[in-house]
Amino acid sequence: MTFARTKIQAPRPRATCIERGALESRLAQALAAQRVALVCAPAGYGKTTLLVRALGRLPDPNAIAWVSADPGDDLQRLLECLLAALEPFDPPWRVAPESLVQRVAHSARERHAVAAEFINTLEACEIAHGVLVIDDLHRVEDPAAFAFLDPVVERLGRRWSLALASRTEPALNLARVRAAGELAEFRQLQLRFARDEARQLAATAGLDPALADRVFDRTQGWPAGLRMAIGAAEPAAVERALRSGERQVFEYLSTEVLDQLRPELADFLLRTSVLSELAPARCAEVTGRADAAAMIVEIERLGLFADALEGSAQTLRLHDLFRDAMREQLQQRDAALFEEMRRRAAATEPDAVRRVALLLEAGEPGEAARQALAHGPARLVAAGPAGAVNLIGLFPPGLRESLPELAMLRGLVAWMEWDFAGMLAHFERADHGFAAAGNDDRSRFARAYRVTGLIALGRLAEAAELLETIRPGTVAEDTAIVALNARIWLSIDTGRLALVAPTLEEMVGRLERAGRFELWYHTSTPLRVPGLPGIARPLLRHAELMLREAGDEPTVLRPIALLAQGWCAAWRGDLAQAARLREQARDEAAWSGETGAVRAHLLTLAALTHAMAGETQPALAAAAERLRQRLPNSGAWGRYLIGTFAARVAAACADLPALREALDETRSALAELEREGRRPDTRPLVPTRGQLAWLEGRGDEALALWREALAEEEAIDVYGQASETRVRVAGAVAQGGDLRGAARELGPVFARAQVDGGPGGALLAGTVLRRLAAMDWGEALPAAQQAQLRAWASPGPASAPGAEGLSARELEVLERLAAGDSNKLIARALDLSPHTVKRHVANILGKLGVETRGQAAAWFARRSR
Numbered sequence: 014m015t016f017a018r019t020k021i022q023a024p025r026p027r028a029t030c031i032e033r034g035a036l037e038s039r040l041a042q043a044l045a046a047q048r049v050a051l052v053c054a055p056a057g058y059g060k061t062t063l064l065v066r067a068l069g070r071l072p073d074p075n076a077i078a079w080v081s082a083d084p085g086d087d088l089q090r091l092l093e094c095l096l097a098a099l100e101p102f103d104p105p106w107r108v109a110p111e112s113l114v115q116r117v118a119h120s121a122r123e124r125h126a127v128a129a130e131f132i133n134t135l136e137a138c139e140i141a142h143g144v145l146v147i148d149d150l151h152r153v154e155d156p157a158a159f160a161f162l163d164p165v166v167e168r169l170g171r172r173w174s175l176a177l178a179s180r181t182e183p184a185l186n187l188a189r190v191r192a193a194g195e196l197a198e199f200r201q202l203q204l205r206f207a208r209d210e211a212r213q214l215a216a217t218a219g220l221d222p223a224l225a226d227r228v229f230d231r232t233q234g235w236p237a238g239l240r241m242a243i244g245a246a247e248p249a250a251v252e253r254a255l256r257s258g259e260r261q262v263f264e265y266l267s268t269e270v271l272d273q274l275r276p277e278l279a280d281f282l283l284r285t286s287v288l289s290e291l292a293p294a295r296c297a298e299v300t301g302r303a304d305a306a307a308m309i310v311e312i313e314r315l316g317l318f319a320d321a322l323e324g325s326a327q328t329l330r331l332h333d334l335f336r337d338a339m340r341e342q343l344q345q346r347d348a349a350l351f352e353e354m355r356r357r358a359a360a361t362e363p364d365a366v367r368r369v370a371l372l373l374e375a376g377e378p379g380e381a382a383r384q385a386l387a388h389g390p391a392r393l394v395a396a397g398p399a400g401a402v403n404l405i406g407l408f409p410p411g412l413r414e415s416l417p418e419l420a421m422l423r424g425l426v427a428w429m430e431w432d433f434a435g436m437l438a439h440f441e442r443a444d445h446g447f448a449a450a451g452n453d454d455r456s457r458f459a460r461a462y463r464v465t466g467l468i469a470l471g472r473l474a475e476a477a478e479l480l481e482t483i484r485p486g487t488v489a490e491d492t493a494i495v496a497l498n499a500r501i502w503l504s505i506d507t508g509r510l511a512l513v514a515p516t517l518e519e520m521v522g523r524l525e526r527a528g529r530f531e532l533w534y535h536t537s538t539p540l541r542v543p544g545l546p547g548i549a550r551p552l553l554r555h556a557e558l559m560l561r562e563a564g565d566e567p568t569v570l571r572p573i574a575l576l577a578q579g580w581c582a583a584w585r586g587d588l589a590q591a592a593r594l595r596e597q598a599r600d601e602a603a604w605s606g607e608t609g610a611v612r613a614h615l616l617t618l619a620a621l622t623h624a625m626a627g628e629t630q631p632a633l634a635a636a637a638e639r640l641r642q643r644l645p646n647s648g649a650w651g652r653y654l655i656g657t658f659a660a661r662v663a664a665a666c667a668d669l670p671a672l673r674e675a676l677d678e679t680r681s682a683l684a685e686l687e688r689e690g691r692r693p694d695t696r697p698l699v700p701t702r703g704q705l706a707w708l709e710g711r712g713d714e715a716l717a718l719w720r721e722a723l724a725e726e727e728a729i730d731v732y733g734q735a736s737e738t739r740v741r742v743a744g745a746v747a748q749g750g751d752l753r754g755a756a757r758e759l760g761p762v763f764a765r766a767q768v769d770g771g772p773g774g775a776l777l778a779g780t781v782l783r784r785l786a787a788m789d790w791g792e793a794l795p796a797a798q799q800a801q802l803r804a805w806a807s808p809g810p811a812s813a814p815g816a817e818g819l820s821a822r823e824l825e826v827l828e829r830l831a832a833g834d835s836n837k838l839i840a841r842a843l844d845l846s847p848h849t850v851k852r853h854v855a856n857i858l859g860k861l862g863v864e865t866r867g868q869a870a871a872w873f874a875r876r877s878r
């Protein structure tokens with residue numbers, strides 16, 4: 014949870030407030046029957062109090078999910094709060110709610126899809142009725158938040174009502190629900206006190222009714238003004254303040270009311286006015302007072318414009334008017350103390366957005382930027398780019414461009430979005446900015462990412478030169494990790510493939526020691542690592558540690574790790590296991606959110622394993638989809654790399670038209686790169702050109718190209734291409750009648766298989782393998798190797814078997830679910846995490862084809878009879 018939990022805790026009803034029975038009943042009826050209830054009035058009109066008391070009048074059972082908005086809340090933060098507030102009611106999510114927070118920022122289309130998922134899940138909740146409350150909606154300024162809420166307002170089912178409290182008209186399209194009679198509106202006219210209510214309030218304070226009438230006339234029924242006037246020791250002073258406007262009311266609150274309190278309590282209120290909520294432990298830290306809890310109890314007892322929060326022991330939220338008055342008075346009385354209190358508040362604030370905002374208010378943009386960079390990367394991985402962008406947006410435009418910490422954070426956002434040109438520009442600015450400030454560690458860290466950006470854009474010579482300035486033994490651990498990852502990329506793109514396995518092994522060891530989640534994410538396995546020489550051991554270790562790092566959290570690390578295990582299974586020749594792991598990764602990605610990296614790995618693994626199994630059509634389809642999903646900003650470099658891969662798959666499938674088309678794509682991309690002065694390593698294309706020649710009937714040319722490629726074995730061995738090429742050479746030699754020569758060509762293939770634990774890329778020459786396996790080798794090839802050829806020639810299907818019903822664990826979860834247990838109880842009973850239980854529930858609903866937990870329970874009851 015990246016926000017303060019107090020944001021989703023409703024205030025408790027105040028004992029000191031008079032009942033407004035008719036108004037509260039009307040709002041309660043609206044909350045029970047209408048789709049939307051809007052409570053809209055200026056500050057001090059008792060909107061929150063009215064909502065709390067009306068909710069208390071609803072009959073049981075009624076689910077209440079409460080969210081209090083803060084300044085700076087964007088769509089993702091608001092949605093994260095909404096999802097957390099709904100958690101106690103066990104919504105039957107079909108995907109991880111955390112993934113919705115990431116997806117919602119991708120595009121307007123995704124935002125509408127997430128809104129539909131949100132509405133459908135609300136409707137499938139097993140509750141009689143619920144109310145979803147968003148208080149202080151006027152604090153939200155993000156247009157995307159209202160664009161998300163609009164379809165929710167329009168399509169919300171009868172199971173839930175939406176209650177909105179705001180000082181201003183929310184930027185929502187309410188006309189349709191208003192016209193349909195599904196909007197209940199409570200505005201300033203309805204919320205102001207009537208004369209009789211003012212007299213009742215005065216009577217509870219023991220004041221003369223005539224005074225109540227006079228104050229009522231001055232305040233025009235403004236509830237906050239009435240409470241201040243009637244509760245004051247000198248009502249005439251309040252009348253004068255009210256007559257002069259809001260500014261004078263603030264001054265009155267700061268002097269007349271504050272001066273009536275005992276000095277210790279007044280000082281406590283002044284010092285804690287910098288906090289969003291008053292919680293005992295935090296108030297003690299900020300003020301240095303050991304009796305903070307007693308002070309909070311006294312504030313609540315005196316009814317000093319404070320609301321107590323449900324579920325939080327002795328935690329209060331001051332009314333905005335009152336808190337602002339205290340802050341202003343503290344600043345006037347002791348500016349230095351005011352700044353110190355703000356610094357202490359920032360230092361103890363667990364919510365990163367609030368902390369950065371507090372530091373900016375305190376005039377400390379440098380520390381605010383350092384905090385943004387400290388919290389932003391983890392927030393970026395957990396909630397997607399918009400969470401980090403929101404942090405950056407808290408800073409004035411000029412600072413966003415000048416502070417190197419923000420440039421680095423923007424670079425990480427661009428890296429996550431595969432905007433390599435933007436990534437390079439931001440990290441270059443961060444590098445120079447940190448260097449100018451004398452922060453060499455951060456400068457080199459930014460430089461390591463610059464190297465990755467240069468490689469991604471195909472500027473390999475510049476990348477190699479820059480990488481030489483970053484040596485792992487001379488830099489901080491995080492910089493060394495990013496530099497090693499860049500070295501892996503560069504080694505692949507320059508054909509030094511034997512360097513990749515030891516570099517990955519070193520990087521994994523450093524990652525394990527560093528223990529930083531975002532570094533695991535930013536060094537996820539590149540697509541062309543599987544199948545490289547000696548890679549199986551470090552790749553499996555990498556996957557195992559990624560799964561351990563991810564735990565049960567719904568993160569991109571889990572599907573990436575499962576796909577790495579799938580790659581290793583494929584290279585061992587266990588295509589069935591590779592398919593199972595691929596489908597498991599697909600399910601994980603569907604639950605946790607499918608990123609571009611996960612989609613690319615899924616399609617690449619699918620294309621190659623289908624090709625290994627001789628399943629031509631699904632292999633070609635996956636390769637074509639991989640090409641289609643190429644990011645628009647990847648440029649000619651991306652076109653070349655993905656075109657080369659598509660050609661490789663077409664060559665493995667012996668599909669001449671597809672091979673010609675893919676090679677045309679690579680030639681076009683190469684021509685564009687050459688015009689830009691960039692030249693990729695084209696040696697891995699030579700074996701593919703050899704296959705083109707073979708399929709076109711130019712056997713001698715094909716054999717020559719394959720031998721030329723094998724002379725550069727290290728450079729071509731992407732996705733096991735060396736073994737594949739040797740098998741093709743052996744097939745051509747055997748076809749010419751030289752079986753002993755063919756056996757010699759196969760010797761390195763058998764040796765490599767012994768080291769790697771399987772045939773690897775040899776399976777991509779499946780047609781040739783089947784022909785070689787069917788030959789009568791006589792004594793030219795040992796019997797054991799002939800048997801190995803026959804086994805390789807029939808590797809089995811690369812498609813996962815169909816669903817076989819619920820797993821044993823899913824049945825256990827379903828049994829507890831049918832018994833009426835909540836997710837938390839199921840987790841406790843089965844020793845699982847709540848995240849794992851939610852994932853099991855989603856799988857159960859999907860496999861059974863039902864929408865609600867109750868329907869799943871009914872299925873279990875029928876099965877158990």
